[in-house]
Every structure is written in C-alpha cells, then in structure tokens.
Amino acid sequence: MDSxxxxxxxxxxLLFSGNSEIWEIIGISFRVSTLAILVATPPALLTAFLLTYxxxxxxxxxxxIFSTLLSIPAVVVGLTxxxxxxxxxxxxxxxxxxxxxxxxxGQIALCFPILVAMGHSALQASDRRVxxxxxxxxxxxxxxxxxxxxxxRFGLFAALLAAYGRIIAEVGASMMLGGNILHYxxxxxxxxxxxxxxxxxxxxxxxxxxxxxxxxxxxxxxHYLQGKGRWT
Amino acid sequence: xxxxLPTLTLAWLLCTSSLTFAGEPANPGTIRLATTTSTENxxxxxxxxxxxxxQSGYQVHVIAVGTGKALRMGQDGDVxxxxxxxxxxxxxxxxxxxxxxxxxVMYNDFVIVGPTADPAAVHAANSALAALARIxxxxxxxxxxxxxxxxxxxELALWKQADIEPADSWYREAGQGMGKVxxxxxxxxxxxxxxxxxxxxxxxxxxxxxxxxGDPQLFNPYGIIAVNPERYPDINYKGARALIGWITSPQxxxxxxxxxxxxxxxxxxxxxxxxxxxxxxx
Numbered sequence: 467m468d469s470x471x472x473x474x475x476x477x478x479x480l481l482f483s484g485n486s487e488i489w490e491i492i493g494i495s496f497r498v499s500t501l502a503i504l505v506a507t508p509p510a511l512l513t514a515f516l517l518t519y520x521x522x523x524x525x526x527x528x529x530x531i532f533s534t535l536l537s538i539p540a541v542v543v544g545l546t547x548x549x550x551x552x553x554x555x556x557x558x559x560x561x562x563x564x565x566x567x568x569x570x571x572g573q574i575a576l577c578f579p580i581l582v583a584m585g586h587s588a589l590q591a592s593d594r595r596v597x598x599x600x601x602x603x604x605x606x607x608x609x610x611x612x613x614x615x616x617x618x619r620f621g622l623f624a625a626l627l628a629a630y631g632r633i634i635a636e637v638g639a640s641m642m643l644g645g646n647i648l649h650y651x652x653x654x655x656x657x658x659x660x661x662x663x664x665x666x667x668x669x670x671x672x673x674x675x676x677x678x679x680x681x682x683x684x685x686x687x688x689h690y691l692q693g694k695g696r697w698t
Numbered sequence: 699x700x701x702x703l704p705t706l707t708l709a710w711l712l713c714t715s716s717l718t719f720a721g722e723p724a725n726p727g728t729i730r731l732a733t734t735t736s737t738e739n740x741x742x743x744x745x746x747x748x749x750x751x752x753q754s755g756y757q758v759h760v761i762a763v764g765t766g767k768a769l770r771m772g773q774d775g776d777v778x779x780x781x782x783x784x785x786x787x788x789x790x791x792x793x794x795x796x797x798x799x800x801x802x803v804m805y806n807d808f809v810i811v812g813p814t815a816d817p818a819a820v821h822a823a824n825s826a827l828a829a830l831a832r833i834x835x836x837x838x839x840x841x842x843x844x845x846x847x848x849x850x851x852x853e854l855a856l857w858k859q860a861d862i863e864p865a866d867s868w869y870r871e872a873g874q875g876m877g878k879v880x881x882x883x884x885x886x887x888x889x890x891x892x893x894x895x896x897x898x899x900x901x902x903x904x905x906x907x908x909x910x911x912g913d914p915q916l917f918n919p920y921g922i923i924a925v926n927p928e929r930y931p932d933i934n935y936k937g938a939r940a941l942i943g944w945i946t947s948p949q950x951x952x953x954x955x956x957x958x959x960x961x962x963x964x965x966x967x968x969x970x971x972x973x974x975x976x977x978x979x980x
Contacts, residue, residue: 504713508706553775553930561932563776564730564761567717608703645761648744663877664739665903 477672488669492676495653498566499634502573507626510578514585515611519597529586535579543575544642551643564645569653572639577629584628588621589614620691627688631681729937730759730777732769734848735875737781737920738762740895740964745957750944756937764847764875772797772923775930779938781945783848783893783920797923799939801946804954804965805919808852809897810910811880812838812889820889826913827860834860837868839888841879844871848918853891856915880904893918895964902960919968922946945969 480488517529549555551563551571562568596617600610615622637655644651646660654673661670737743738760747758761771765782772780773796781803782788791797810829812820818836823829833840842864843850857864870888872879876896883890884904897908922942927935944950946969954967 501713501716504710505717508710558775564759570717612703645759647759647761650759663735663875663881665877665881665900 473667473671476668477670477675480669480672481675488672490649491652491654491657491673494566494651495634495655498569498640498653499573499630502570502633503577503626503630505570506574506578506581506629510581511585511615511622514582514589515614517582517586518589518592519594529583532579532582532586536583538576538579540572540576540636540638540640541642543572544639547572547575547639548642563643564647564651566644566651568643569640569651572643573633573636576636576639577633580629580632581625584625585622588618588625591621592618623691624688627684627691631684631688635677635681726934726937727755728757728759729779729934729941730761731779731781731941732761732763732767732771732777733781734765734768734783735762735877736783736849736893736896739875739877740899741959742895742954742957742965746945746950746953749953750941750950754940754944756940758941762875764843764845765849765851766846769796772925775925775933777925778934779922779924779941781920781922783918784851785919785921787848787851788921788923791923795926796929798926799942800921800923801942802968803920803922803945804951804967804969805917806894806965807911807918808849808891808916809894809908810889810891811883811897811904811906812909813887814905814907815887816907816909818889820909823910826856826910826915829910830856830860830862833889834862834864834868837866839868839870839886840864841883841886841888841890842869842871843876843879844873845875847876849876849891849893852916852918856891859915880906898962898964899959920965 513532517525517532547568548563550557551560551568552558553561553563562571592614597610597614600613601607605613635655637659640646640651640653641656641659644653644656646652646656652660654677658670658673658677661667661673731743733743739762743758743760747760751757761768761777763771765784765787768777768780768782769784769787769791771777772791773794780791780797788797788800792800808826810820810826812818812833818832818838820829820832823832842853870882870886872882874882876892877900879890880892880896880900881904882888884906887905889909890906894911897904901908922945924935924938924942925933927933945954951967951969954965955963957964
C-alpha cells in the first residue's frame with residue numbers, strides 16, 4: 467500500500483491533471499444534491515412557517531417528529547425508498563430505482579427534516595410582530611411571508627447550508643437508490659466507497675478532498691451567516 | 699421582492715417536474731446489469747462494456763452487488779439481466795421462472811489466501827477442504843464475506859463439506875465486497891476465500907499470500923441470465939439478449955480471454971468451450 471503522503475500526492479495529481487472521470491463524478495454529486503435542495507426548500511420552509519405560526523392540533527407532535535427525523539440514518543431512508551421504488555413496491559411501475567431521480571428523492575427525504583427543524587428554530591427566534599405588522603399594513607399573505615423570511619434570512623441560509631452539507635456527503639441512501647452506476651449514479655461518496663474497496667486509495671482521497679473543501683467552505687459560510695455577516 | 703415570486707414558483711415547478719424525466723426510466727437504450735463485485739472490482743466490465751456499447755448503441759448500467767442481491771434484483775424486476783457466479787442459485791433462479799436464457803460465460807477459480815506466516819500451515823494442505831480444516835483446528839482468524847454473495851455461498855458449501863461449523867470467535871463475517879474483505883483479512887492477518895480475479899487485481903496491495911489453489915472443488919463458473927420478460931413485460935429483454943449474445947460471441951469471448959491485470963489472465967472464456975473442458979482447470 468502507498469504511504470498516506472504518497473496517496474495524497476497522487477490524489478492531487480489526479481484532480482489537477484483533468485481526470486475527466488473524477489470531474490464527472492463530482493458533477494453528478496453536485497447536480498443531484500443541488501436539485502434535491504432546490505426541490506425540498508420551498509415546501510420545507512413553508513412547513514417550518516406553519517409549524518411556527520400556525521395553531522393546529524398535533525403541531526407540537528409534528529415538531530418533535532421532524533426533530534427526531536434529523537437523526538435518521540441515511541441507510542434507513544435508502545432502504546425505505548428502495549422498497550417503495552422497487553418493481554415489487556407500490557411505486558414500482560415508475561421504474562425509478564437506480565436512477566438519479568431515486569437519488570434526488572432520497573436526498574430530499576434526508577434534507578427535508580433539517581430544513582424544517584432549522585427553519586423552525588430560525589422562525590421561532592423571529593419577532594412575531596413582523597408578521598402581524600406586515601398583515602396589518604395590508605400585505606397579502608405571500609408578501610408578509612416574504613418579509614418574514616427576509617427578516618430571518620441568516621437562519622434560513624444556515625438551514626440550507628447544513629442540509630446541503632448533509633446530503634452531498636451522504637453515502638448510504640445514494641448507494642442503495644442509485645446503485646453506484648458509472649457515468650450515471652456514481653457520486654463522490656459512493657465512488658469513495660468503491661475506490662476504497664478496490665484499494666485505490668489515491669482516488670478515494672482525491673474525492674474526499676473535494677468533499678472536504680466543499681463542506682469546509684459551506685461551514686465557513688455557515689459561521690459567517692450565523693454571525694450575521696461578520697467574520698469575527 | 700414579491701414580483702419575482704411567480705418566477706421563483708415557476709423555477710421550483712421546473713426543478714420538481716424535471717425529476718420525472720431526469721431518470722429516463724423507460725429508456726429503451728439502457729440495459730441494467732446486476733453483477734457481482736468480482737467482475738466490477740477486477741476491472742473486467744469496464745474493459746469489456748465500452749466495446750459492446752459502441753457496437754450495439756446500448757448503454758449498460760452496471761450495479762455491482764453480491765450474487766444473492768443481484769439475483770434478488772432480477773427476481774424483483776429491478777434489472778434486465780444478471781451476471782453472477784453461484785451455479786446452484788442460478789439453477790434455482792431459472793427453475794423458479796425468474797430468469798431465462800442462462801449461458802455460461804467464463805470461469806476462474808477460488809483461492810485461499812492468508813498471512814505470510816501461515817500459522818495454520820495451509821500451504822501444506824493438499825486440498826481446499828484440508829486447508830479449511832487446518833484453519834479451523836488452529837483457530838486461525840478467517841474472514842468470511844458474510845453477504846450471501848457467490849463467494850460466500852461457495853465458502854459455506856465448503857465448510858459444510860468439510861463438516862465444520864465455523865462459528866467460533868476466529869470466524870468473522872464482514873458483510874462486505876471481495877476487495878474490502880481482502881483488505882480486512884490483510885489488516886487482521888487472517889485467512890479468506892477469494893475469487894482469483896479479485897485476488898490478482900489486489901495482490902500487489904495486499905500483505906497476504908496465496909496459500910491454496912488448484913483444487914477442482916474451487917472451480918468458479920460465471921453465468922449470465924436474462925430476467926424473464928413474461929414476469930415483467932416492459933423489461934429491456936431485447937437489450938439483455940443483445941448483451942448475452944455479444945458476451946458469448948467469439949468476439950466477446952476473445953475479449954474476456956485478452957483481459958489482463960499485470961501479466962495475469964483473470965477469466966477464462968467458456969461459452970464456446972465444450973462443457974467438459976470447464977472441469978479441468980488448473
């Protein structure tokens with residue numbers, strides 16, 4: 467086996483020698499996770515709003531459920547969707563298993579609770595009067611919602627970034643639902659798992675580096691936003 | 699701010715609706731092949747399939763899992779065909795009506811690898827069963843695939859034939875693919891049973907050594923089976939037939955025979971060879 471430093475060097479070489487396969491894998495990761503977050507965010511934030519400002523029976527229970535779902539293992543999400551999407555499952559006719567769509571669905575299921583729970587805490591910290599004032603001043607509901615979201619935008623961004631960080635680094639659901647198909651559903655985490663099992667540590671590390679840099683930037687941004695726009 | 703709301707909603711709807719199409723699930727140009735980790739980890743399929751794809755215009759989606767899971771995917775209609783290595787399980791699969799058109803494709807063999815120090819003196823055993831008996835009586839650590847793969851099925855059958863119940867603490871079930879299990883065995887100084895293909899592909903990176911080989915018991919044939927279109931009429935049976943036809947054709951077979959890792963030929967084509975020749979491998 468290569469020494470760690472050698473594997474590390476090789477990984478840098480791989481990344482910057484324009485190894486098209488690695489960049490394709492990176493592209494798939496971004497496409498799937500970005501699509502998932504785009505689809506999940508609007509309904510999730512709306513749910514968060516209803517949970518914070520709505521008054522209906524079962525509201526507290528729902529909040530607890532979403533908080534619990536925060537820690538659901540990705541493989542459980544993967545397995546559940548696998549059973550649902552398999553030809554033998556209720557949605558089998560759609561033939562979605564082992565497609566990028568299945569991966570997107572898995573990642574939506576994973577990031578939705580994060581968006582709701584973190585969106586909920588962000589909205590809870592908001593001043594109720596923002597909503598009330600906007601409504602009193604004659605703003606329509608969507609308009610008032612917009613004003614409110616603007617008010618707590620830092621918290622919402624934080625939720626978005628945390629959710630993105632979770633799904634782009636997630637391996638369990640992607641492996642089960644996508645099937646790790648080359649050029650199609652092989653993303654960064656499943657490729658790392660495969661390369662590691664083949665003993666190709668340099669490629670694993672190269673992809674790990676990309677993830678690390680990405681998640682690090684996301685976290686940096688997160689801290690920046692939590693400090694409401696200050697770096698210190 | 700509010701003026702962009704319709705635009706945003708439209709963008710969101712576009713994203714969401716793209717989900718239904720992103721998968722191209724019913725694309726007749728794709729073939730879904732469930733296969734074993736050994737054909738994928740050894741690099742064979744990545745060497746073979748581009749040729750087939752270029753000639754046929756099909757695109758092959760390879761899902762590499764253990765043989766047990768691959769057959770299950772075929773049974774559930776989640777793939778179009780399977781390429782596996784577990785003759786008994788394959789026979790059951792065809793008999794149950796889950797698959798048709800089974801063809802032999804190639805073979806290699808299993809080998810027993812272990813630590814260089816060889817505490818159980820496996821290298822001195824004259825058969826695979828004797829080798830396993832030595833490992834068991836020395837209580838030397840042995841890593842099992844433990845994942846219902848073809849290799850796992852073979853290993854369990856061998857233990858049974860040797861009349862040994864491998865359940866003690868020296869016997870570890872990893873539940874992982876072949877490459878991973880070789881790494882685990884390497885780290886633990888343990889013995890394991892592996893297909894020769896994966897072993898040859900990984901031996902340079904492994905501290906383990908080949909200790910027992912050549913027993914006819916360790917013969918490892920690979921078969922390809924189309925999922926029965928009568929069970930799933932909309933499955934890509936045509937594509938499956940095309941792939942089976944190509945891989946068993948003289949051209950596909952000679953490509954398999956040409957595949958080398960280092961200087962080693964990993965798989966021996968067997969689709970055109972007389973069945974008896976399959977039995978005499980060294």
